[in-house]
Amino acid sequence: MFSPKDAEQETRALEQVLAAYSYYKSFAQQEYYLPRYKKWRSLSDHQKELIPWYGDYLEKLRNAIDCNAAFLQEVVFFAQAMMGISSNVDQWPTPSRVDMEKTVSMISQIYREWSQESKCERGLATDRILQALQAYEKQSVTSRDEIRILIPGAGTGRLMADLVIQGYNCESNEFSYHMLLMSMYILNGGLKVNQKKIYPFIHTFSHWRSRNDQLKSICIPDFNVQEQLAQNNRMAMSSGSFIDCYGSNEKIRASNTYSASPTMKLTRAQMESAFNVVITNFFIDTASNIIDYLHSISHVLIPGGIWINFGPLLYHFECDDQVEDTFEVDPFTGEKTDVHEDVPLKGLELTADEILEVSISKLQFKCLNKEFAIPSGYGRSPSQNAVPGYMCNYWVLQNDKVRQT
Amino acid sequence: MFSPKDAEQETRALEQVLAAYSYYKSFAQQEYYLPRYKKWRSLSDHQKELIPWYGDYLEKLRNAIDCNAAFLQEVVFFAQAMMGISSNVDQWPTPSRVDMEKTVSMISQIYREWSQESKCERGLATDRILQALQAYEKQSVTSRDEIRILIPGAGTGRLMADLVIQGYNCESNEFSYHMLLMSMYILNGGLKVNQKKIYPFIHTFSHWRSRNDQLKSICIPDFNVQEQLAQNNRMAMSSGSFIDCYGSNEKIRASNTYSASPTMKLTRAQMESAFNVVITNFFIDTASNIIDYLHSISHVLIPGGIWINFGPLLYHFECDDQVEDTFEVDPFTGEKTDVHEDVPLKGLELTADEILEVSISKLQFKCLNKEFAIPSGYGRSPSQNAVPGYMCNYWVLQNDKVRQT
Numbered sequence: 001m002f003s004p005k006d007a008e009q010e011t012r013a014l015e016q017v018l019a020a021y022s023y024y025k026s027f028a029q030q031e032y033y034l035p036r037y038k039k040w041r042s043l044s045d046h047q048k049e050l051i052p053w054y055g056d057y058l059e060k061l062r063n064a065i066d067c068n069a070a071f072l073q074e075v076v077f078f079a080q081a082m083m084g085i086s087s088n089v090d091q092w093p094t095p096s097r098v099d100m101e102k103t104v105s106m107i108s109q110i111y112r113e114w115s116q117e118s119k120c121e122r123g124l125a126t127d128r129i130l131q132a133l134q135a136y137e138k139q140s141v142t143s144r145d146e147i148r149i150l151i152p153g154a155g156t157g158r159l160m161a162d163l164v165i166q167g168y169n170c171e172s173n174e175f176s177y178h179m180l181l182m183s184m185y186i187l188n189g190g191l192k193v194n195q196k197k198i199y200p201f202i203h204t205f206s207h208w209r210s211r212n213d214q215l216k217s218i219c220i221p222d223f224n225v226q227e228q229l230a231q232n233n234r235m236a237m238s239s240g241s242f243i244d245c246y247g248s249n250e251k252i253r254a255s256n257t258y259s260a261s262p263t264m265k266l267t268r269a270q271m272e273s274a275f276n277v278v279i280t281n282f283f284i285d286t287a288s289n290i291i292d293y294l295h296s297i298s299h300v301l302i303p304g305g306i307w308i309n310f311g312p313l314l315y316h317f318e319c320d321d322q323v324e325d326t327f328e329v330d331p332f333t334g335e336k337t338d339v340h341e342d343v344p345l346k347g348l349e350l351t352a353d354e355i356l357e358v359s360i361s362k363l364q365f366k367c368l369n370k371e372f373a374i375p376s377g378y379g380r381s382p383s384q385n386a387v388p389g390y391m392c393n394y395w396v397l398q399n400d401k402v403r404q405t
Numbered sequence: 406m407f408s409p410k411d412a413e414q415e416t417r418a419l420e421q422v423l424a425a426y427s428y429y430k431s432f433a434q435q436e437y438y439l440p441r442y443k444k445w446r447s448l449s450d451h452q453k454e455l456i457p458w459y460g461d462y463l464e465k466l467r468n469a470i471d472c473n474a475a476f477l478q479e480v481v482f483f484a485q486a487m488m489g490i491s492s493n494v495d496q497w498p499t500p501s502r503v504d505m506e507k508t509v510s511m512i513s514q515i516y517r518e519w520s521q522e523s524k525c526e527r528g529l530a531t532d533r534i535l536q537a538l539q540a541y542e543k544q545s546v547t548s549r550d551e552i553r554i555l556i557p558g559a560g561t562g563r564l565m566a567d568l569v570i571q572g573y574n575c576e577s578n579e580f581s582y583h584m585l586l587m588s589m590y591i592l593n594g595g596l597k598v599n600q601k602k603i604y605p606f607i608h609t610f611s612h613w614r615s616r617n618d619q620l621k622s623i624c625i626p627d628f629n630v631q632e633q634l635a636q637n638n639r640m641a642m643s644s645g646s647f648i649d650c651y652g653s654n655e656k657i658r659a660s661n662t663y664s665a666s667p668t669m670k671l672t673r674a675q676m677e678s679a680f681n682v683v684i685t686n687f688f689i690d691t692a693s694n695i696i697d698y699l700h701s702i703s704h705v706l707i708p709g710g711i712w713i714n715f716g717p718l719l720y721h722f723e724c725d726d727q728v729e730d731t732f733e734v735d736p737f738t739g740e741k742t743d744v745h746e747d748v749p750l751k752g753l754e755l756t757a758d759e760i761l762e763v764s765i766s767k768l769q770f771k772c773l774n775k776e777f778a779i780p781s782g783y784g785r786s787p788s789q790n791a792v793p794g795y796m797c798n799y800w801v802l803q804n805d806k807v808r809q810t
Contacts, residue, residue: 035752036751038748038749038752039748039752039753040753041745042731043696043753044656044733046656050763050767050768051696051755051759204723205720205723205751206690206718206720206723206754207719208754208756208757209778210756210758210759211756211758211759214756253447253448253449285611289448291455315610318610318611328449342443343443344443346440346610347440348441348444348445348448349611351614351615351616352613352614352615353615354616358455358456362454362455363455373614389794390612393614
């Protein structure tokens with residue numbers, strides 16, 4: 001764990017997410033089931049008779065919530081056992097609404113990453129990534145087990161699992177405890193194929209063609225994860241912010257997600273030229289300052305290493321009104337200098353062309369491949385009618401910098 | 406004006422929207438320009454040098470906001486002149502954040518409805534609608550100028566204009582003062598082709614391929630509206646909620662959007678079998694109770710009349726936490742009976758198949774045509790990369806009820 005927070009703070013943050021998982025059932029009932037039950041009950045008898053099946057539907061919706069809740073509760077028990085947390089939900093910090101919404105989104109995250117039904121959707125990214133890796137392997141004359149790959153924003157770890165099974169060495173980085181908890185369970189829980197049932201589509205009520213599409217259950221995982229990953233040492237995970245753990249020690253200003261502590265500085269120094277490949281898969285638009293991401297990618301890549309990107313540019317902070325202070329830290333006195341107060345998290349949303357332009361003309365990358373406007377869902381239901389898609393960008397850039405000797 | 410609100414309340418509501426239009430400039434600067442300026446200023450010199458053009462970009466963004474603001478201000482002046490409102494913005498009620506967000510969305514609404522660039526996008530709906538109308542004309546042996554069409558949720562009136570120019574009689578209904586103000590200006594402002602310039606895409610910072618795509622200006626209108634519509638009496642507009650103005654006097658429970666006042670009851674009684682055609686174009690998902698919409702459509706159609714629907718099912722209230730009371734009103738005493746308190750606006754989000762099933766098996770419609778999963782944007786930029794699309798449904802249902810004699 002690289003995080004700069006002290007252990008106690010980290011434990012509380014983790015407990016808060018465990019609590020959010022635990023409260024899914026009451027939250028989902030309150031948010032999705034109860035208002036619809038109340039609305040239905042308020043209808044005139046005449047209108048109720050027009051939709052005689054609606055009561056049954058609401059019952060199925062409630063049962064589906066129960067099923068998801070049981071799954072999430074199992075993740076909590078597993079995490080408690082693995083991490084020796086003997087306290088219980090009554091002793092944990094109360095989760096925020098955002099925590100609860102993230103918990104709900106974990107259900108479709110799991111569907112996206114670990115279901116047979118999402119295979120084609122994942123393939124849009126994975127097939128391109130594997131192709132780029134094979135080309136790199138060939139061009140750099142590096143044997144596969146010597147290729148070190150970094151995957152920032154790894155989610156629940158599916159891409160890492162796919163690549164490790166193919167023989168690559170992967171290190172995943174993830175900032176979200178919601179994701180980290182789930183990946184711990186999936187990667188280590190010893191699940192058999194299709195052992196767990198979830199209802200990934202019950203949280204959205206728009207865009208459906210038929211009711212069965214919304215109520216469809218799916219099973220995960222689509223392969224025996226632990227068995228396939230057993231006895232290999234080609235896999236590592238880190239928790240924390242990407243730029244904090246892997247950024248350069250120059251060029252990035254300190255903030256809530258980048259500490260100037262000696263420990264982190266040391267960690268980051270060790271990450272210089274530590275990877276052959278960085279893969280950003282539905283990740284770069286999570287940046288509050290995308291140039292910090294570019295510096296970090298450049299920092300960790302060896303000369304000749306490649307950056308593979310796949311995903312849309314749906315900037316996560318575009319509509320966020322939060323602010324933070326950014327500053328430099330005097331290396332001798334440790335004092336903050338050049339402080340900018342209340343810097344918005346939003347802003348600096350570079351376009352695809354601009355990211356490429358900065359990378360190529362200023363950061364010594366060269367472009368090996370690019371493709372734009374690839375339509376892809378993210379956890380889209382098999383009925384295809386449910387969720388609007390993203391237009392994804394794909395590119396492979398090679399780090400053209402000369403090794404400093 | 407059918408609205409049940411008294412005149413004073415209506416005037417204040419209208420003034421509040423005029424104020425929202427007037428405050429666009431300061432809102433948009435605060436929301437879109439200033440945070441990005443502040444973020445850019447907070448960058449290290451090194452990072453600023455990587456994007457030397459960014460200062461120019463922000464200047465262009467600010468100028469684009471000014472241009473949109475000037476356009477909206479003109480709408481305000483025009484509306485004031487037409488309606489004889491001599492007070493000014495300092496005397497008007499303060500708009501809410503939602504009012505301001507709706508004002509921002511008017512810029513892309515105008516682009517969607519009145520630009521040459523959106524012609525293909527509009528055509529997805531309009532071509533199908535015209536085809537259905539021609540088939541109806543032929544089948545019902547009704548001459549075009551005798552066909553009375555109702556368009557609930559008419560927006561700023563483009564579909565009505567297109568149909569009136571083709572010789573049909575149209576009545577539009579719209580609930581939103583934001584829309585009504587704008588349509589008043591566009592339909593009566595005497596604009597020449599391409600007379601006004603707006604920047605429809607500057608309010609979103611995600612999904613762009615190139616910066617020019619975001620900064621693209623477009624001109625409206627794509628034809629001389631007033632000239633083409635001059636001297637015809639085939640056009641009418643009503644303001645208010647669809648079910649309040651056109652609903653049946655039975656089967657719908659009273660609420661914030663359906664009054665049981667004698668005036669409205671009389672109005673609605675007059676609307677029975679008043680139209681040959683109802684066209685819902687990106688409208689039915691605005692329902693809080695879609696069955697009320699179905700009753701209303703059935704109520705206003707003559708036997709043999711048709712309902713043409715085009716649009717997605719992105720239920721507007723799906724995530725809305727507001728509630729309202731619904732009740733019956735005793736026709737003799739005027740007292741509320743069977744009151745349901747705090748009924749959620751969300752709920753009852755029927756799927757496409759369910760809407761058709763209820764309409765056909767319970768409300769005596771028969772299906773003449775249907776088509777699902779038609780991809781369409783709504784004010785999507787010409788670069789196509791900007792905004793995820795909708796999956797639209799299209800259907801034509803014929804009212805099969807027998808005339809009550």
